[in-house]
Amino acid sequence: MEKVLLLHSSSDGQTIKILRHIESALGEGYQCELMDLNGLPTVDFSSYNRVLIGASIRYGHLNKQLYRFIAANQAALDKYKVGFFCVNLTARKEGKNTPETSAYMKTFLKKSPWEPKLQAVFAGALRYPRYGWFDRVMIQFIMRITGGETDTSKEVEYTDWHKVEEFAGRFSQF
Template sequence: MEKVLLLHSSSDGQTIKIMRHIEKTLGEGYQCELADLNQLPAVSFEQYDRILIGASIRYGHLNKKLYQFINQNLPALEQHKVGFFCVNLTARKEGKNTPETSAYMKKFRQKSPWQPGLQAVFAGALRYPRYKWFDRVMIQFIMRITGGETDTSKEVEYTDWQKVEAFAAQFKAY
């Protein structure tokens, strides 16, 4: 049985939901442990056969704690099987939903000393009723500018679950 660490940096829970779907897709033969990257956990990399890091974009940025984790663990990240994906609403659009075309992944690769060998970009979810007032107004403004959903009574999930499953298969083979 392979041990897998699923590290997440999630703003509103969609990254965790994607991680749980990957865990389910991996299936039997994989013992998965979910941990919050925002807590900057001390990770014993040698305890795991592979590690997956998933992080969400909020207001155009990945959480600073992701970069802190990378800087603290760079040698281990480079020596182990570690995949990475980011989740954002821009990825709902064709042409902005791959590691090669996502502005956020490009920025990540420029800013990060770690260059993951396995990468993916997934569209997130829009959960207007769950947001605090400020976040709801700001996200609505951003969606208006980018031609997205602006009805604040709606929740829309843009995640392509088949794409997530294909990435899980790549992660298995990695």
């Protein structure tokens, strides 16, 4: 049985949901452990066969803790089997939903000293009723500018679960 560490930096839970879907897609041959990397955990990478990091974009940026985690674990990230994906609402649009076409992934790769060997970009979810007033107004404003959903009574999940499952297959072969 392979041990897999699923690390997340999630704002509203969609990144965790995607990691849980990957865990399910991997199946019974894998023992997965989910951990929040925003707490800057100490990780013994040698205890795992592979590691997957999922991080969400909030207001155009990845959490600073992700970069701190990478800085603290650079050698291990380069040495072990570690994949990375980011989750954002822009990826709901064709042409902005791959590592090569995502502005967020390009920015991440410029800012980070680590270049993951396995990368993906997934569309997130819009959960207006769950947001506080400020987030709801700001996200609605951003969605208006980008041609997205602005009805604050709606929840819309843009994640392409088939794409997530394909990535899980690549991750298992990685």
